[in-house]
Amino acid sequence: MSKNYPKGSEWRIWDLHIHTPGTKKNDQFTGATLEEKWDNYVTSINDSDKEISVLGITDYFSIENYFKFKQLQTEGKITKQFDLVLPNIELRVLPVTGSATPINLHCIFNNEIDSEIETRFLAKLKFTNSNSSYSATKQELIRFGRDHSNNQTLDEETAYKKGVEQFVITLDSLDSIFKNDRKLRENTIIIASNKSTDGVTGIVKHQDFFINKNESQLDATRQSLYQFSDAIFSSNERDRNYFIGQSVDDEQTVIRKCGSLKPCFHGCDAHSNDKIFNPDDNRYCWIKADPTFDGLIQILYEPEERIKISDKNPILEFDKPYISNIKFKNNLNVFQDEDDLNFSHNEGIPLNQNLVTIIGGRGEGKSMLTDYVASSFIGQEHSKEGVFNKNGEVNLSYHKSNQSDDDIINFDLTEDKKAVEFIYINQGRLKTLVEKKDKQFQLANSIRKLAKLKEPEFDKELDQQILDSLQKFHELNRFFEAKDEEGNLINSIKYLESQEKAINDFISNITTSENKDKLEKYSENLRNRNNLNSKLKELNELEVSLNNSIEELNQKIRSVNGKASKISLIKLSTLKKQFDEIIAWKSELQKEIEKITVIISAVKEEFKDYKGDLTTLLNDIDKFQKNLSEIREKIASSKSKSEELTKLKKKIFFSDQEHISLIDKIKADYESQISELLKNWGEFKDVDSKEGLNLSQKAIMKNLLTDLEIEVKIDFDIEKFYGLIYHSIDGAKWRIKGNREAQKNAFEINDLDSFFNFLKNKYQDFYESDNIHSKTLKNIFFKESERKQYLKVFPILKYKGKDLNKISVGQKGTVYLKMMLATEAFSKPIIFDQPEDDLDNEFIMQNLITLFKELKQYRQVIIVTHNANLVVNADAEQVIVASNIDGELNYVSGSLENQLINSKICQILEGGEIAFEKRRRKYQQIQ
Structure with a gap:
């Protein structure tokens, strides 16, 4: 049963290519005898200060020395501690190069089947020479060595080495063994040497393989060897870049040619004491995995991310703070005044520096853990209802740097909030951000703030200028649109000028000598007519008076006569002469009045445009002159205002060159x-x-901002x-x-x-x-x-040319997350509670997984998730499994390669097995 590594996949040095004394070729270890060589070898191993985690004990067609090494460990002679020792059998495979040098292949086996390798593998490797067939077991190789030397008396050791030196196999025969033994193949990593002397590239010139893209240039046999192999032994940076798809050919071309992307391993290839754990230029093979064979298998699925060849630990490449441990000192009620949910006592949950995923079923306590921790720090929100119980029983360790273990802060979580910088995105937060009312502008405004873009602002001076100009423009328009009761535009220049002309003409007309005579005669005739009318009135009144006087006298006579008729009544004829004279005079007057009236009417017609009294017309000339002056002032004012209106109209509405x-x-x-x-x-x-x-x-920011434009x-x-x-x-x-x-x-x-x-x-x-x-x-x-x-100006974020406002809420959340991460402090840890609730699954697969894989190099990422793809295809270094057993919250952790964790992922997360299969096939050619 594999040992559990609760902190998950960590960088360790793996040296999978180290020989021992008695190696069948090129044994340069010091010592007069084989036993002495082993003694010196053990001393060199024990005295080494190099922290090597995993060894691959290597020999040609043999695991004899692997068992010797294991025996020395068991006996306590090898005291240096290794997490794992694996058998590495080096093979020589036909065809040969022009120099007749075989191609070297390595088969690294799972140590758990080391007892079966002899019978299941070496015994089935066959080589035919001079019509005789030999297997790769020790006895058969000794027989072959003697037969090939034509010397049956050769000692076993010499014959064994000679047999190994001449033993070669075909790729087809090797392939047949693995096809017929599936278990053996599943427990074997096949690594092709890429040396130009005895490796695959020795078939043709090494540089041709990388430079010439013509398929016809790729030797069919060499291509078969690459496709047959799982990995490459090479420390050449050009080799590494090619086989992980970062060189002249893209990933798919490499997969098509070589069957899969392939990790490049490197070892010291020690054939002498001085080379033990001393690879060229101190460039060690760092592998990020549990030190188990299952851990080694993971590198095949992540050939770029899980293996580095470097002189220092890749984790130190970037300085980053990280939360390193969460410890529950005792059982602890999660909420105050509630005892139905408890954090169980533990010795600590050690946290990986890279990608940590927390999984579990509903109600198992995965989000409870992150919410509890986050709520203990300043500026962090949490989503759980209730008051957390913070009594100091939970301790959190925070490393301010990963460059040393000296700068550590330990917090006992209490009601007093601590000050540690990390980003916590609680459940549903991103969706809330991108679903606000007026969401298009709100999202744009959020993006503007994240990128620290200047807030768009209209020119205040221009705004005031517009308002002032419009106010004046409309005032002038209203001035020129003013009308009198007859509908005349009383302030228009046309109307005022017509008024000016009329008054001016009028004054000119009445001030001629002829018109002055007419007006003077008019006044005289008017006076004469008035006098005649007065006289006519007097005659009418006299006529009435005479008639009334006769009647009054007759009334008195009647009164005096009574019934007698003594006094005669007066007759009208008595005054006939007077009446006739009155009538005659009246007639003369009427004729004179009519004559004068005709004259007066003619004058009035001539001055009909003047509505006043013609007799005072000549006296009103000064008033008319004053009116004329006022109108001329109005005309000047209107012209000025008209010019101003024209200028304003142009200023506001019309542009020219x-x-x-x-x-x-x-x-x-x-x-x-x-x-x-x-x-x-x-x-x-x-x-x-x-x-x-x-x-x-800068690399982080560029990566996060790739494909983002506005x-x-x-x-x-x-x-x-x-x-x-x-x-x-x-x-x-x-x-x-x-x-x-x-x-x-x-x-x-x-x-x-x-x-x-x-x-x-x-x-x-x-x-x-x-x-x-x-x-x-x-x-x-x-x-x-x-x-x-x-009307607003705002930025629209585009991802790969696609308008963010035209994609789903989940896609917006993903891109918003990229922006947020690009603009926050680079080394802050990030805790993200269930990103799949805020983000589209398509984006998780195509974008977020890649983002997390890149991001975790530079900062610690902790996510709570029920999405198998975020766990498996983002290649989480650590998986924490939450469980709730009768209200007791427990947490166990390990790596993806840990079989217990692996099975939990498949049990808990929907699509877990599919995710693992997808990851397995990601960089492989699908048959």
Whole structure:
């Protein structure tokens, strides 16, 4: 049963190619005898200060020395501690190169089947020589050595070595063994040597393989060898880049040619004491895995990430703080005043520096753990309801740096919050961020803040200039539109000039000598007619008086006579002469009046345009002159205002080569805001020019910002616009007030271009319409505080050219996460609770998995998840399995290669087995 490594996959030195004394070829170990050589060898091993975790004891067609090494360990002679020792059998395979040097292949076997290797493998390897067939067992190789030397008396050791030196096999025979023994193949890693002398590249010139892409240049046999192998033995950086798909050929081409992407291993290949654990240039083979054969298998699935050839531990390449341990000193109630849920006492949950995944079923305590920890630190939110019990029974260890173990802080988690910088994204937080109301602008604003882009702001001076100009423009328009009761535009220059001409002509007309005579005679005739009319009135009154006097006298006579008729009544004929004289005089007067009236009427007709009294006309000349002067002043004022109106109209509405209108300046200001944001974005993305960032930090930021661009747009929100326009419509006069389609048809504004076209060509007509509340209309269009409700400049983040506002909420969350990580401090650990709840599965597979794989190199990433792909295909270094047994929360941890953890993933996470299979096949050619 494999030992458990609770901290998960860690970087360790694996030397899988080390020989021992008695190796069948090129034995240069010091000592007069084989026993002495072994003694010296053991001393060199024990005295080495190199921290080697796993050894691959190597020999040609033999595991004899592997068992010798294991025996020395068991006997306590080899005291240096190794986590694992594996048998490595080096084979020589046909065909040979032009120099007749066989191709070397290595078979590294699972140590758990080492007792079966002799019978299941070496006994089945066959070589035919001179019609005789031999296997690779020791006795058969001794027989072959004697036969080949034609010397049956050779001692066993010499014959054994000679047999090994001449023993070669074919690739087909080797393939047949593994095809017929599936268990053997599953417990074997086949590694091709890539040396130019005795490796695969020795078949043809080494450089041709990398430079020439012509398929015909790839030797068929060599291609078969690469496809047959699981890995490569080479420390050459060019080899490594090629076999992981980072050289002249892309991944798929390498997979097609070689069957899979392949890790490159390296060992000291010690054939002498001085080479033990001393590879060239101290470039050790670092493998990030449990020191188990299952751990070794993982490298085949992650050939780039899990193996490095370097003189120092790859974990030290980047300085990063990390949470290293969470310890529950005693059983602890999770919540205050509740005892139905407890954290169980443990000796500590050691945390990996890279990607830590916490899994478990619903209610098993996976999110409870991260929420409890996060809530103990300043500035962190948590999503669980209830009050956590913080009494110091939980201890958290925090390494401020991974470069040494000296700078460690230990926190007992209490009610007093601690100050440690890390990012905690609690469950559902990203979805909340990208689903806010007015989400397009809110998301853009969040992105702007993350990238520290300048907030778009309209020019306040321009805004005031527009408002002032419009106010004056409308005042002048109202001045020229003023009318009298007859509908005359009383301030128009045309109307005033007509008034000026009429008065001027009138004055000129009445001041001629002829007209003065007429007016003087008119006054005289008027006086004469008045006198005649007075006389006529007197005659009429006399006539009436005479008649009345006769009647009054007759009444008195009747009264006096009584019944007698003594006194005669007076007859009208008595005064006939007087009456006739009266009538005659009246007739003369009437004729004279009629004559004078004709004369007067003629004069009045001639001066009919004057409505006043003609007798005072000549006396009113000064008044008319004053009116003329006033009108001329009005004309001068109107002309000045007309010029001002023309200039204002041009200033506001019309542009030419020498002048930009205020409306075009509005548009230009928005375009300027766009330019400013794009400039800010360019500065943000110009990672190389940023001071204070080291190369690794720049690499992180570039990686996170890859495929991210912004389009800055002037967004015209048509619905909000017409929502405001509604308030400018006088519903009592215009029935379209509540009809949105009718409004759109009337205003004909449906985008930004038609908006500015309306301002230039239609705004004035609408402003002057009696169907419109003009002031409201003006403010909606020209007051920036109103306009910004529907007209905004903001950045739209694009991922691979795709508009972020046109993708799903989950996809937005993923890209938002990339932005957030790119703009936060580079070394902060990040804890992310169930990202799959916020992010699309497609993006998890295509984007987030890759992101986490890259990100974990530079900072610790801890995720709570129920998504198998985030655990398996992101190649989590550590998996913590949460469980709840009768209210007791427990946590066990280990690596993906740990069989217990592996089985838990498949049990707990839906699609776990599929995820493992997908990972296994990721870099392999599918048959």
